[in-house]
Amino acid sequence: MGLHEEIARRRTFAIISHPDAGKTTLTEKFLLFGGAIQTAGAVKSNKIKKSATSDFMDIERQRGISVATSVMSFEYQDHIINLLDTPGHKDFAEDTYRTLTAVDSVILVVDCVKGVEEQTEKLMKVCRMRNTPVIVFINKMDRDGKDPFDLLDEIEEKLSIKVHPLSWPIGMGSLFKGVYNIHKKYLNLFRASTQRVEEEVLSIKDLTDAELDKQIGEYDANNLRENVELIEGVYHDLEKSKYLSGEIAPVFFGSAINNFGIKELLESFLEISPIPKGRPTDKGFIEPDAKDFSGFIFKIHANLDPKHRDRIAFLRVCSGKFERNKFFYQVRTDKNARFSSPFSFLASSKNIIDEAYPGDVVGLYDTGNFKIGDTITEGKKYNFQGIPSFSPELFRELINTDPMKTKQLEKGIEQLTDEGVAQLFTHQLGNKKVVGVVGDLQFEVIQYRLLHEYKASAQFQPVPFHKACWITSDNKEKMNEFCRVKYQYIYTDKDKNTVFLAESAWILKVAKENFPEIIFHTTSEFKTQNNDA
Ligand code: G4P
Numbered sequence: 001m002g003l004h005e006e007i008a009r010r011r012t013f014a015i016i017s018h019p020d021a022g023k024t025t026l027t028e029k030f031l032l033f034g035g036a037i038q039t040a041g042a043v044k045s046n047k048i049k050k051s052a053t054s055d056f057m058d059i060e061r062q063r064g065i066s067v068a069t070s071v072m073s074f075e076y077q078d079h080i081i082n083l084l085d086t087p088g089h090k091d092f093a094e095d096t097y098r099t100l101t102a103v104d105s106v107i108l109v110v111d112c113v114k115g116v117e118e119q120t121e122k123l124m125k126v127c128r129m130r131n132t133p134v135i136v137f138i139n140k141m142d143r144d145g146k147d148p149f150d151l152l153d154e155i156e157e158k159l160s161i162k163v164h165p166l167s168w169p170i171g172m173g174s175l176f177k178g179v180y181n182i183h184k185k186y187l188n189l190f191r192a193s194t195q196r197v198e199e200e201v202l203s204i205k206d207l208t209d210a211e212l213d214k215q216i217g218e219y220d221a222n223n224l225r226e227n228v229e230l231i232e233g234v235y236h237d238l239e240k241s242k243y244l245s246g247e248i249a250p251v252f253f254g255s256a257i258n259n260f261g262i263k264e265l266l267e268s269f270l271e272i273s274p275i276p277k278g279r280p281t282d283k284g285f286i287e288p289d290a291k292d293f294s295g296f297i298f299k300i301h302a303n304l305d306p307k308h309r310d311r312i313a314f315l316r317v318c319s320g321k322f323e324r325n326k327f328f329y330q331v332r333t334d335k336n337a338r339f340s341s342p343f344s345f346l347a348s349s350k351n352i353i354d355e356a357y358p359g360d361v362v363g364l365y366d367t368g369n370f371k372i373g374d375t376i377t378e379g380k381k382y383n384f385q386g387i388p389s390f391s392p393e394l395f396r397e398l399i400n401t402d403p404m405k406t407k408q409l410e411k412g413i414e415q416l417t418d419e420g421v422a423q424l425f426t427h428q429l430g431n432k433k434v435v436g437v438v439g440d441l442q443f444e445v446i447q448y449r450l451l452h453e454y455k456a457s458a459q460f461q462p463v464p465f466h467k468a469c470w471i472t473s474d475n476k477e478k479m480n481e482f483c484r485v486k487y488q489y490i491y492t493d494k495d496k497n498t499v500f501l502a503e504s505a506w507i508l509k510v511a512k513e514n515f516p517e518i519i520f521h522t523t524s525e526f527k528t529q530n531n532d533a
Contacts, residue, residue: 003321003357007288010276010359011269012082012316014099016127017109018117022139023086025256026109027072030083032259033266034074070301070314071345071361079270082345082361094390094438095299097126098372098420101387102298102316102361105133105273107265108249109256112138112145112172116158124159130386131246133274134161137265142190142255144173152251162248164238166268167261168227169253170220177216179253179261180204180224182231183238183268187215190260244274276359279318281375283382286319288358292378293320293328295362297370298387300419302453311419313370315342315362318384322356331375331383339364372420389493389524391468392423392436395501396443396460405456412454416446417494425468425491425499428483434491434501435460436468465501467508469520472498478517486511497524 017023072083084103086096100106106127110116127134138151146154152163167188170177178190187202204212207228213221242248252268254261278287279296286294299314315322322328327336343363344353356362364370373387400409413433417424422443423436437443443460450456470493473479483490483498491499500520502508512520 003289003291006357007359008275009078010080010082010357011105011273012084012103012276012359012361013105013107013269013273014084014086014096014103015107015109016086016096016100016120016123018111018114018119021109021111021114021117021120022256023109026107026137026139026262027083027085029256029259029262030081030266031072031074033263034076034081070299071363073345073361076266077270080360081270082359084361094392095420096123097390098298098387100126100132101130102296102314103132104275104277104359105135107135107137107269109137109139110151110155112140112148112151112253113143115146115151115154121158124161126390128160128246133244133246134249135243135265135269135273136163136249136251137256137261138169138251138253139256141169141172141176141179141253141260142258148172148253155249155251159249161246162242163251164235164243164248165231165251165253166238167252167264168224168231170216170224176255177220179264180207180228181264182228187212188261188264189215190255190258238272240272243272276318276357280385281382282385283380286382286384288319290319292380293322294318294375294377294380294384295322296376296384296387297372297374300366300370300372302419302449311366311368311370313364313366313374315364315376317356317358317360317362319358320378322360322362324352324354328376329379329381330369331377331381332371333369337369341365368415368418371418389423390438391522393438394440394443395425395434395436395463395465395468397463398424398433398435399459399461400456401459402457405454408454409450409456409458412450412456413446413458414494415454416449421449422446423468424494425501428487428490428492434463434465436465464503466504467502467522469500469502469508469522470497470524471500471518471520473518475517478515482511482515482518493524495524 015023015027070085072085074081084099086099108120110120136155148169152165155163166183167179167181169179176190178188180187185203185205187204189200189202191200202215207225238250239248243250250272252261252265254265256262276288278285295315295317297313298316301312324342325338325340327338329336341352344351344356345361345363353362375383398413400406413424416422425434425436435446447458447460450458486500489501491501493499502511508520
């Protein structure tokens with residue numbers, strides 16, 4: 001098979017949702033369809049407890065299992081599907097944001113009872129930054145939820161994306177009878193089942209067909225006719241190009257736990273979702289069918305065994321062909337390296353692979369050479385973009401409680417931040433280190449791992465910061481003045497970019513007013529993105 005064919009049969013995506021909407025259940029059903037797992041429950045054990053009381057055992061278990069389940073690849077109808085897992089726990093949201101840089105599209109799960117929730121809004125913001133195509137799956141139709149039209153309005157309003165229902169539910173909760181696929185004109189009748197079953201579909205090309213009344217009763221049949229007429233009047237045909245550019249989200253309804261609407265979703269997904277796309281670099285756009293191999297590291301995962309500090313780096317292949325034992329070029333370090341045991345995540349087990357193609361994710365054993373965002377090529381010098389750090393939401397000062405272990409602490413915190421567990425900001429005078437995270441739990445993880453993996457003992461002290469803003473300016477004088485006036489709040493990130501740690505939204509606002517020449521960015525990648533704070 002040639003490079004083009006290999007690319008065309010791949011799909012790389014993530015399922016995102018607010019915790020509890022049904023992401024794990026849907027993932028599991030997809031894997032059942034793909035034959036990657038045989039029994040329900042296999043993915044479930046991956047879940048970290050959602051309560052704030054998650055203990056270290058949970059964290060450890062999560063870390064162990066999530067290496068295997070971070071990427072789940074399976075084959076379905078001649079396609080190779082790479083499903084990238086995103087942690088459900090909100091404290092690991094930054095990990096999710098970064099994983100989204102490695103996918104070509106997403107499926108967003110919305111709970112029909114709860115509608116659009118906070119975490120969904122945040123995740124969708126990240127998708128919109130990159131115009132990632134989105135398919136919406138409205139889940140739990142076996143429960144009494146919100147009116148479907150209201151749900152669509154809510155999605156459009158809260159997520160700033162246009163929707164386009166491709167199927168429509170008939171009733172809900174105990175009266176849920178199934179969905180009508182408006183696009184393909186068939187009726188999919190609901191039958192509660194947690195086992196893999198063929199969906200019972202019935203072609204109904206014309207909704208005036210009396211068969212419809214026979215199947216779902218006159219009342220529901222008439223309701224459906226009215227609703228579909230309304231929908232067709234408003235939405236017309238799906239403009240695929242607008243889905244691919246992230247402007248319109250096709251919507252499906254179903255019930256993941258009952259295995260209902262999953263096959264329809266998966267097959268429609270394969271039909272319309274994008275094949276692996278190219279990526280922008282600082283030297284221009286790289287197309288997936290470019291002859292030379294290229295890829296980037298989007299995730300680094302520590303191994304479970306604390307005695308061995310080796311890690312696993314996740315490489316997303318962007319162009320050309322990745323080959324085992326071939327020398328590739330790591331741009332940041334300016335070094336060539338070859339990988340003797342790269343592995344794939346097919347059927348949720350680790351298999352050594354000889355080659356990989358655009359869209360694939362390759363696991364590489366790492367002894368500390370990689371950083372998140374690293375570009376690997378066949379020798380050319382360019383860097384992929386779009387793997388920014390986002391402003392953390394919580395900040396604490398790192399206090400060394402064992403001066404004898406200063407070196408260990410420095411090494412530990414550097415490696416953990418390389419992994420993306422947290423962000424490290426160092427005061428310009430170099431003596432104060434502030435760690436920024438998205439969720440509280442990460443502070444516990446860091447403290448625990450510093451002690452167990454690096455034998456360094458540290459504590460976190462509260463600091464009153466509200467937001468980290470990467471600052472730039474064309475006016476060098478003003479920049480110097482700002483850094484002088486605000487010197488207490490000026491830090492550098494790991495890449496020595498200047499960062500302003502604002503104590504409150506109000507202070508940030510005043511700073512912006514007083515220094516209009518300075519641009520305040522909420523992500524580290526300010527060169528390519530319009531993400532001013
Ligand atoms: P998440 O990964 O997005 O956090 O959600 P998850 O799949 O774990 O689902 C959250 C809860 O919702 C689970 O119940 C799951 O069984 C349930 N669920 C998923 N899909 C459906 C559906 O279509 N209908 C209904 N009624 N429930 C659904 P739980 O009680 O938290 O877990 P469990 O005891 O079932 O494992």
